[in-house]
Amino acid sequence: MTDNDLRTLLRDAADEVSVPRLATDELHLRVRAVRRRRRARWAAGAAALAIAGALGTYALSGTLGGDEPHIAAAEGDPRGWAVAEGGSVHFGDGSVVTYGGTVNDLRYTSVGLLARSTQSNARLSLITTAGVQPLDLGDVSDRLIGTDPDSPYVSWTVEGGDGWLVRVIDLVTGEKVADVPISGKYTWAGWKTPPVAVDGEHAYVALDDRTLDVEWRAGKVSTAKGLPGSYTTEVLNGRAVTQDATGETQRVVEVATGQVLLTTRSTEFPDDLIRLKLSPDGTHALAAPYSTCDEHDNCRYDTPTAPIHDLGQGTETAVELGDHIGWAPGGQLIRASGTKVEICDQVGKECADTPVTLKKRADTISGTMNQS
Amino acid sequence: MARPPTQEQFDEFAQVAWPRLYRSAYLLVGDHASAEDLVQTALAKTFGNWGRVRTLEAAPAYARQVLFNTAMSWFRKASWNREQPTEVLPDLGQDSDPTTRSVLLDAVAALPPRQRAVVVLRFYEDLDVRRTAALLGCSEGTVKSQTSFALDKLRTILGDPTLTLEVTQ
Numbered sequence: 001m002t003d004n005d006l007r008t009l010l011r012d013a014a015d016e017v018s019v020p021r022l023a024t025d026e027l028h029l030r031v032r033a034v035r036r037r038r039r040a041r042w043a044a045g046a047a048a049l050a051i052a053g054a055l056g057t058y059a060l061s062g063t064l065g066g067d068e069p070h071i072a073a074a075e076g077d078p079r080g081w082a083v084a085e086g087g088s089v090h091f092g093d094g095s096v097v098t099y100g101g102t103v104n105d106l107r108y109t110s111v112g113l114l115a116r117s118t119q120s121n122a123r124l125s126l127i128t129t130a131g132v133q134p135l136d137l138g139d140v141s142d143r144l145i146g147t148d149p150d151s152p153y154v155s156w157t158v159e160g161g162d163g164w165l166v167r168v169i170d171l172v173t174g175e176k177v178a179d180v181p182i183s184g185k186y187t188w189a190g191w192k193t194p195p196v197a198v199d200g201e202h203a204y205v206a207l208d209d210r211t212l213d214v215e216w217r218a219g220k221v222s223t224a225k226g227l228p229g230s231y232t233t234e235v236l237n238g239r240a241v242t243q244d245a246t247g248e249t250q251r252v253v254e255v256a257t258g259q260v261l262l263t264t265r266s267t268e269f270p271d272d273l274i275r276l277k278l279s280p281d282g283t284h285a286l287a288a289p290y291s292t293c294d295e296h297d298n299c300r301y302d303t304p305t306a307p308i309h310d311l312g313q314g315t316e317t318a319v320e321l322g323d324h325i326g327w328a329p330g331g332q333l334i335r336a337s338g339t340k341v342e343i344c345d346q347v348g349k350e351c352a353d354t355p356v357t358l359k360k361r362a363d364t365i366s367g368t369m370n371q372s
Numbered sequence: 373m374a375r376p377p378t379q380e381q382f383d384e385f386a387q388v389a390w391p392r393l394y395r396s397a398y399l400l401v402g403d404h405a406s407a408e409d410l411v412q413t414a415l416a417k418t419f420g421n422w423g424r425v426r427t428l429e430a431a432p433a434y435a436r437q438v439l440f441n442t443a444m445s446w447f448r449k450a451s452w453n454r455e456q457p458t459e460v461l462p463d464l465g466q467d468s469d470p471t472t473r474s475v476l477l478d479a480v481a482a483l484p485p486r487q488r489a490v491v492v493l494r495f496y497e498d499l500d501v502r503r504t505a506a507l508l509g510c511s512e513g514t515v516k517s518q519t520s521f522a523l524d525k526l527r528t529i530l531g532d533p534t535l536t537l538e539v540t541q
Contacts, residue, residue: 006526007495013476014395014496020408022390024383030412031382034420104511118505121513142517190486190518290441299506302421 080129081328081343082106082113083336083362089113092328092343094355095129106366108149108280108329111171113366124154126171137169144195144232146203149280149329149367153177155203155216157193164193166203168216178216185209188230199235204255206232213255226258234369237282239311241275250276252285252311261311274306279327280367284346285309286333288325299323308333308347319348326365336362377419377428386415389432393439399492400443402481410446414439436497440489440507447485479529487522490515 082091084103090096101117108114112128122141126133137154145156152171157164163183170177184207186194197204203214204224211227214220226240227233233240235255243250252262264287266274277286287307291299301321308319319325322337325348333344335351339358344351377385393414397407418425418435425434480491486508493504494515505512 003495003523006523007498009476010399010480010491010495013474014399017395017398017477019391019394020404022387023408023412024386027383027386027412027415028379030416031419034416104513116511116513118502118512121511121517142514142521187484190484190521192517192521 080113081108081334082127082366083324083334083341083356083358084364084366085358085360085362089115089127090341090356090358091129092334092341092354092356093129097127097129097131099125099127099132100134103364105364105368107145107147107369108367109147109152109154109171110150111152114145114147114154114171135171135174137174142190142192144189144191146196146198146234148198148200149236151198151200153198155196155198157182157196157205159193164205166196166205166214166216168198168203178219180214180216180219180221182212182214182221184212189232195232197233197235197240199238199255202235202255204235204240206230224255226253226255234278236278236280239278239282241278241285250274252276252278252309262309264309277327279331279346280329281331283311283331285311286319286325286327288321301325310347317347317349319344324362324365324368326367328367334365334367336365377422381428382419385428385431389415389435392432393435396436396492396496397439397443399477399480399496400440400488401446402477410439410443413442417442437507440493444485444489444508447489475530479526482529483522483525487518487525490518491522491526494519 080091080093082089084090084099084106087099087102088096089099089103089106099115099117101119104116104118104121106113106115106127109126112126112133115125115127115132116123120141122139124135124137124140124145126135140156143156145154147154153168154171155166155168158167159165160179160181161183163181164186166178166180166182167176168178168180169175180203182205186207188208189195189206194205194207201215201217203216204227205212205214206227207229209229211224211229211231213222213224226242228242231242233242238255239252239261240255241250242253248266250264250266251260253260262276262285264274264276274287274289277288279285285308287309289302289306291301300323303321305318305320306325307316309316319333320335322335322342324334324336326334328334328343331346333346333348335342335344335348336358338361341354341356341358341362342351343354390411393411394407397410397414398404401407401410414435417438418431421434421438425431480488483491489508490504493499493507494501499507501512501515505515508515
């Protein structure tokens with residue numbers, strides 16, 4: 001049987017599936033519910049933007065003068081952030097590096113951006129403003145790797161014994177610094193081996209019934225208190241995003257203790273779909289909507305604004321999303337809209353243009369884990 | 373913003389799109405109740421987001437994307453994953469016919485969610501690797517490897533070692 005046979009058989013099998021009548025009454029009820037939520041959200045967002053706009057104007061006139069850049073921290077960032085358009089990686093300082101392929105994602109490490117291409121996920125490359133360094137770390141295809149914006153360590157799992165090894169590589173030397181054996185049941189995700197998140201000297205490995213906290217330097221393995229099983233997430237500065245069994249509620253938690261810092265409910269959003277995305281220092285969380293793509297692969301967020309939560313202050317601010325929005329390693333926001341890329345403060349109020357000029361629009365923004 | 377369709381126009385679109393979306397949903401989630409819930413959700417969100425849909429002609433593709441986005445969101449729920457064990461493959465016995473339709477659907481249902489989504493998009497929706505990757509928000513390499521793993525598993529379940537993949541774009 002070839003793939004064409006499979007295609008035919010699958011279509012034939014699907015054609016045999018009995019399709020019930022569309023319950024239009026139920027659909028109308030759901031449409032009305034979506035519209036109600038949408039209206040409520042727009043009203044709240046407009047009010048927040050109006051308040052934030054007034055405060056932003058005051059801040060700009062009161063604290064910044066002349067041609068001074070609005071965001072001093074955006075200059076001379078040694079670790080750099082970037083947006084990718086096709087095979088070109090545009091750093092925030094205006095330098096452009098050509099990558100050998102189309103960039104799929106750019107993950108932060110303390111020594112550069114760790115990249116994989118859209119064409120192959122087997123090999124990693126390290127990208128800095130100085131250029132691209134292909135890494136010879138073996139085949140990492142179809143593994144969810146863990147990176148840490150504040151360290152040079154990258155981790156993934158490999159088969160080993162009756163379970164797996166949590167492998168940690170130091171990108172400074174290219175050397176393996178740990179192979180910690182773990183065991184358990186892993187069936188929940190489609191990756192070849194269990195997915196990993198890295199935060200300093202901790203690696204978090206998501207199994208079916210629990211997430212393991214692997215202190216890789218010490219070789220100690222325990223169960224992470226704040227993370228469930230069958231769910232993978234980034235861990236940033238000891239914090240992570242989790243979601244409940246229904247998927248409607250997402251939380252930011254302290255991984256070590258399970259303490260909840262923020263709770264959001266997707267039903268409060270127009271499409272019932274959001275992803276909380278933590279800033280690299282774990283102090284802020286962006287509740288980003290999903291993006292949808294047209295037939296030309298031009299993708300847009302489903303809403304023009306989204307809330308950013310300050311986890312320390314407990315406040316919420318609406319930010320305009322542009323085409324892509326993400327976090328820079330220093331905690332600022334990167335916003336790409338068409339050919340323009342801006343760098344903004346942590347709540348997206350004070351923004352400054354950057355030297356980055358794109359041809360059409362960004363495909364990818366650094367710090368995005370683009371491996372569903 | 374594009375003017376939303378009238379209720380009559382939207383109902384007509386929904387009636388036409390319903391069977392195809394329903395079958396995709398059924399292949400994705402494996403039961404009728406969840407499939408109906410998934411398609412109803414996707415259609416309601418399509419209407420609610422008409423500013424991005426813009427035209428009735430673009431609505432089917434938009435609804436499909438929302439359907440898959442919603443399904444992937446469901447799959448990320450811990451409860452969903454616990455309810456869908458995939459480690460133990462169904463024992464089909466000696467008399468199983470790999471061309472039997474229900475057997476094929478059972479085999480697809482036994483795949484892990486991401487592999488199932490890739491199979492449905494590539495072999496039922498007939499999307500190429502690039503479009504599948506864009507829709508699922510992953511790399512083309514991931515789509516290729518997930519397809520390969522899925523076919524490995526289907527071979528095992530269906531007992532058909534000749535199931536091959538011509539890697540087409």
